[in-house]
Amino acid sequence: MSWGAQGLRIWLLQRLSAAYMVFYLLAAMLLIYLNSPLDYTIWVGLFRPPVHNIFTILFIFLLLAHAWVGVRDIMLDYIQHLPTRFVLMVAVSVLQVSLAIWAFMALFSVVQL
C-alpha cells in the first residue's frame, strides 16, 4: 500500500520539500516583483536560464511529491475501505507522475543556454 514510502524517509521528504518550496516561492516572488510589470518576453525570460529552469522543474516535482504524501496521509486516516483506498492511491500516483512529465516538457521547451 505504501510502496516502502513510510517512516523517517517520508517525514524527511515532506520537511525538505517544504523548505525548498518556501525558498523557491520567496525567490520567485522577488524576481517577479523586480521585473513587473510583466509582459510575455520578460515572463518567459525568467524561465530561460538553465538554473532558473531546473529550480522551477525541481519545485514542481517536489510540490507533486509533497502533495502525494499529504493525500496519502489523508486517505490513510479517512478511507477505511482498502480496495477504494488502493484504487484512489494508484489514480493519484498516475496523476502526479503525468503532471510531472507534462510540467517538465512545458518548462524544458523554453530553456536557453
Add this chain to the structure above:
Amino acid sequence: MTIRQRPKHLNLLKIRFPVTAIASILHRISGLFIFFLTPILLYLLSLSLQGEAGFRRAGEWFDSVPMKMILMLLIWFTIHHFIAGIRYLILDLDIGLSRASAKISAITTIALAVVLSVLSIYWVVV
C-alpha cells in the same frame, strides 16, 4: 477493569473540534485544495510560456471574479499551510506539546495566517 470503547477511526461528523483541531483540519483542507488546483495552475503556466497569445489568455483567466476568489483562497491556504507546517516542525521537536501551549500556537497560526493573507491579497489582487 473496564476499557472504554474508543472510536475506531476519525469520523469527522462525530469528533469535537477544539481550536487545535481547526488549525489541523485547515492544514489538511488547504493542502487538498492546492493539490486539486495544481493541474489548473500547471496548465496556466504552460499556456503562459507558449507565446504572446497564450500569455494573454492565461492572464485573462485571472480577470474573472470566481478565479479571483480562488486566487485569494489559494493565497490564504498557502500561507496557512506554511505557518501550520512550521508549527508541526516545532511540535516534532517536542516543543509546545502541552495542551495550553498547543492551544496558543494553534490560535497564533490561524490568526497570523489570516493577517498575512489579508495583507498579501491587498498587495496582489487589489
